[in-house]
Amino acid sequence: MRTPFVIRFLAATPKKGWLALGAFAFVALVLLPGLHLFTPKDSVLHVSDYVITLGGKIMCYAIVAVAMDLIWGYGGILSLGHGLFFALGGYGFGMYLMRSIGRDGVYHSDLPDFMVFLDWKELPWYWQGSEHIVWALLLVLVVPALLAFVFGFFAFRSRIKGVYFSIITQALTFAFMLLFFRNETGFGGNNGFTDFKRILGYGITAPEMRVSLFALTAILLMATLLIGRYLVTSKFGRVLAAIRDAEPRVMFIGYNPLHYKLFVWTLSAVLCSVAGALYVPQVGIINPSEMSPANSIEIAIWVAVGGRGTLIGPVFGAFLVNLAKSWFTVAFPEYWLFFLGLLFILVTLLLPDGMAGLWRKFSGARGKRAA
Numbered sequence: 001m002r003t004p005f006v007i008r009f010l011a012a013t014p015k016k017g018w019l020a021l022g023a024f025a026f027v028a029l030v031l032l033p034g035l036h037l038f039t040p041k042d043s044v045l046h047v048s049d050y051v052i053t054l055g056g057k058i059m060c061y062a063i064v065a066v067a068m069d070l071i072w073g074y075g076g077i078l079s080l081g082h083g084l085f086f087a088l089g090g091y092g093f094g095m096y097l098m099r100s101i102g103r104d105g106v107y108h109s110d111l112p113d114f115m116v117f118l119d120w121k122e123l124p125w126y127w128q129g130s131e132h133i134v135w136a137l138l139l140v141l142v143v144p145a146l147l148a149f150v151f152g153f154f155a156f157r158s159r160i161k162g163v164y165f166s167i168i169t170q171a172l173t174f175a176f177m178l179l180f181f182r183n184e185t186g187f188g189g190n191n192g193f194t195d196f197k198r199i200l201g202y203g204i205t206a207p208e209m210r211v212s213l214f215a216l217t218a219i220l221l222m223a224t225l226l227i228g229r230y231l232v233t234s235k236f237g238r239v240l241a242a243i244r245d246a247e248p249r250v251m252f253i254g255y256n257p258l259h260y261k262l263f264v265w266t267l268s269a270v271l272c273s274v275a276g277a278l279y280v281p282q283v284g285i286i287n288p289s290e291m292s293p294a295n296s297i298e299i300a301i302w303v304a305v306g307g308r309g310t311l312i313g314p315v316f317g318a319f320l321v322n323l324a325k326s327w328f329t330v331a332f333p334e335y336w337l338f339f340l341g342l343l344f345i346l347v348t349l350l351l352p353d354g355m356a357g358l359w360r361k362f363s364g365a366r367g368k369r370a371a
Helices: 005-012 015-038 049-072 082-100 113-117 133-157 163-181 207-232 235-252 257-283 293-306 312-331 333-350 354-370
Strands: none
Touching: 015 049, 015 207, 049 082, 049 207, 049 257, 049 293, 049 312, 082 133, 082 163, 082 257, 082 293, 133 163, 133 257, 163 293, 207 235, 207 257, 207 312, 235 257, 293 312, 293 333, 293 354, 312 333, 312 354
């Protein structure tokens, strides 16, 4: 009798991986929330609001980095437009957050404040139902998935790949950014959505809600890693890697690359969208700048720095780059972009496999010395 793949997957995953995942779960779900909620603010052990918010934000970025790694590291598909799916998820959930304000806004109207300011008389048809969180979650899942599926179907069927695919994805996100900047589209224009009040009736800035969003983001990050690990170690993952390395040969032996590329592309878009939906209530704002091509390029930098084709590498890359960004933009704001460019150049020239590759070399050298 053949052993189910799930059992083989659990058995094949290294113990170190499960221990690392368990340690992360303890820190993210027990230790940090406990120190934030149950220690006095003047205590040296207290975890501040800023740390919880920054950690939640970077974990959202880490989810996006893993999603990018699935298509780039394992599928050989470099997207420079994944910021679009991240922002669409943020806007989908942001619509619910704006409706949840009720009459507590500046204008005390049933319409969102920006609509009152722009002299809108009624909600647009695509805002109908956005006061319900279930509908908002459907928007977060369905809209990016549908857009990714349609775009990917025509792109992959036409066998567009390489730099041409990257340019098209960048053009797509730039077009959507220009669209969302317009006030007539009904998404707040340049200012986007902000001034959120509550989720499901609970204050969005309450410590309990902040910790809940932080923990939910940590759970999603762990689930994303497990889903990614499951996919890349399965037959699907082996075929996907074969398509990345030699697509004509894969076609010659009877596989259709379209189905594999389209699935992983759509899944990656949905993961980015869910990360965006969790990002918005923690940061407190969403605007069209999240769709800028520069943001999508930065996602690729996280993956390159961490090490593409490793799953865990992009997580470390996202944390390293964004923690450095948080410090540099305060200490040396005018030099941040120079640092980011230098980091990418150095990694490309000296560490083509990223931090994960450096760790493998270090571990291998240490094992040889021990032997």
